[in-house]
Each structure stands twice: as C-alpha cells, then as structure tokens.
Amino acid sequence: MNSLPLFHRIAGTRVVVVGDGEAAEAKRRLVERAGATCCTEAEAHHARLAFVALDDAREAAAAVARLKARGLLVNATDRPELCDFTVPSVLDREPVLVAVGTGGASAGLAKHVRLRLEALLPPSLGRLARALHAGRDRLRARFPDGGDRRRALDAALARGGPLDPMAESSSAQVEAWLDGAEIPAEAACMEIVLHSDDPDDLTLREARWLGQADTIVHDPGVPVAILDRARADAVRRPAGEPLPMGGQTVVLRRAKAAG
Template identity: 60%
Template sequence: MHSLPLFHRIAGQPVIVLGEGEMAAAKARLVERAGGRVVGADDIEARLALIALDAPEDAAAALKARGVLVNVADRPELCDFTLPSLLDRDPVLIAVSTGGASAGLAKVLRLRLEQFLPASLGALATGLAAARATMRARWPDGAERRHALDAALAAGGALDPLDEASPDRIAKWLEKGAAVDSQIVEIVLASDDPDDLTLRQARWLGSADAVLHDAAIAPAILARSRADAVRLPRDAAPPAGARLTVILRRG
C-alpha cells in the first residue's frame, strides 16, 4: 500500500482551507459536510489544512512547520494526506484513492460503484449496529458471531448487502439464528501472484480465522488474509475456536 487509509473525525474541529474559486469552495463544502469548521491559516488549533492555490509551496511549508498536516490540490508531492473519492451511504463510507496519481480515475471508479451499491447499505449498517447486543447474546463466542454474520452477508445470504430488502430481514435472521461449524480448507497455489487466486480462494483467505502456511508462501498472498487472522506453520494444529482455517501450500 502507498498509504494507510484512515477515516478522521473532524466534527466540531477547525480545518484550514486556503484558496479561491471552485476548487477551494468544494474543499470547504467537504469539510462542512463532515461537520468540521472552515478556518483561515491563522487558526493555531487547526491540525489539518486543504490548500487550493496556484503557488502553494510557501503556504504549505509554513503550515507544515507548525505541525499541520497538509493536502495540496493537484500537487501530490506536497501532500501529507490525500482526499479520496467518496461514496456515501451513511453511515457506510467507501473511499477510492489512487494516492494522488489520478483523481479522475478515482472519481470514475466511485461512479461505477454507485451504480450497483444500493442506497439501503446505510440502513443495513444502522440495523446491524442496533442489533449488536442481540447478536452477542445469540452467539457469545466472538469467532462464531463473526462467521454467522459473514454467512448472512455473503452473496445470496439473508443479509446480502446488494439486496435492498436485507435491512428488513435483520430481525428474522436473529430470531432464526444459524449454527456455524468449524471448517478447514486447503488452497494449493499455482504461483506467488495473488491475482491467480480464484474468487472462492480469495474469499476463504479474507474470512479465515487462522492461516497455516509454509515459510515460502509469498507475502503478497498472505496479505490477502485478514490482518487479525492467526498465522501458524503449515504442520501446526488449527487453533481452538477457529471457525475457518485455511491451509496454504505450493502446488
């Protein structure tokens, strides 16, 4: 990754916006939409700045010297952070970034995503948040709870995110419940290129609680697994409580 993606809460916080014209106005609207307060460069409490100037070098340098994190329009080499193209399904936010390489590409990708991600995503997220206590009561074990939710959110599942009716089925899904069995699957790798993984293999890796693998497995393959997945040598026993264990080996 070229950057660490973060969602920064700015509600009620001052954010410096420098510039004139539509570019600066758009950045100010974005700050206000997220609940921030647009301020000038003299605000000593501000920790973020968005700059849209024809000659931004001096302003950016002065703010950076004060410890302010800076974004400069169309000048990625001056940026401490970049602004992604946002798909808003509140409270779901999907950010598409190219690290400043091409804002146009990020925008087009976001527009393509807009076409098939339903407006009901926000309602689904809100409903799941409200059901958190009920889910904990039905599935006290964290791994079991996670896999029950994974199964419900899978394509064709009771809570498939791409199905606009899913938010209306949360209560029925909780009432019915679902037993989640432990599973061990083996992936035989044809290469070190993660793009050679099948969709099913990539899905297994992305949802596994534990990954058992040889030392020779490429880091790019392992990076497709969950960051919190337990990683163990291939001859180790699956950890207790793991609902899905993936074994990786070379073909």
C-alpha cells in the same frame, strides 16, 4: 501500497482552508459535509488538518511549509508532492463510506471508479449498517462465542444470504435474523427494456439489478457491453426459455421500434 487509507473524524473540529476559487470552495464544502468548521491560516492553532488551494506554485509551497511547521497535516490541491494526505473520491451510503484513491495520480480515474461502484451498491446499504449496529447486543446474546458470532455474520452477509448487502430488502431482515427466524432466499424477476446499446444509459437501479442477478434472460442482439455489466458467473439464457424458479433473474428486452 504507498498510502495508509484512514477515515479521520473531524466533526466539531476546525480545518484550515487556504485559497479562493472553485477548488477552495469544493474543499470547504467537503469539510463542512463532514461536520467540521473551516477556518483561516491565522486560526491554524485550533486545527489539525489543512487544505491549500492556490494557483501560484510558490505561494502554495510557502503556505504548505508554514502549516506543516505548525504541526498540521496538509493537502495541496493538484500538488501531490506537497501532500501529507490525499482526498479520495467518496461513495456515501452513510454510515458506510467507500473511498477510492489513486495517491494523487488521477482524481478523474478515482471519480469514474467511484461512479461504477455507485451503480452497484444499493442505497439501502446504510440502513443495513445502522440495523446491524443497533442489534449488536442481541447479536452477542445469540452468539456469545466470538468465533461463532463472526461465522454466523459472515454467512448471513454472504452473497444470497439473508443479509446480503447487495439486496435492498436486507435491512428489513435484520430483526428476524437476530430472532433466529428462518428467512427464505428471496426470488425475484426484474425486466429491463433497453432503449439504447450504450451501457452507460442504464439507470443506477438497472445496473444494480444486473450486478446482483443470478440469471440473465435476454433478447437476441442485446450488446455484449450490456451483458458484461452482469456478474461474470451469472447464467445467461436466450429469451423464450422457461424462467428459473429461484434466485434473482433479470430479463433484458430491446425496445420495439416506433411504427
């Protein structure tokens, strides 16, 4: 590991962005999305971070040197050798953030890893985090001992637990779990009709279903590339067999040809 991943709070601060064009505009959008204000190099004394997006190599190196001399941490677009930090590809499930970085080796690779994760992590993940944050005092009251509290939370958040992060209903279960209520394991059966043999044609919701299913029931001829999007330990059954009574089941059907 040649970098230390950190989440840097910049809301309400100023961040220097040097340059014009699409790369500089992308950095400005990123800075503003995180709640900071973009400023020029002349205003660098108000800032702690800087982005340099200049096409000319000499101009970029000079700008980086000036900003570093003023004590700023600097990122230079497409010039990892000049960077104090790199910018990861970010999966946003506010307040949950998943950052994928390659240390500047390949932004494209980081993006495509993040896109795969986008298909697996449900939008409800942020709601679950907020519900757990709101219930911190009640969690401490129910489990005064820190070790007991950690073990209870680990069990609840484990795969198949009442607060399983991959289950879209988990955020709605937090109140009952904090009250000590028994929450039955959720059983569900979802059907996916395949109109293509390309796994990239799955919707985000369908990809999440496959990623969290305990059992896959499939028609003959469903491509291995699609079946491989399921969990490695998921049970696979051919269509026609009785459906399991518990857990999450996904049924894969091939679309019928027209005519």
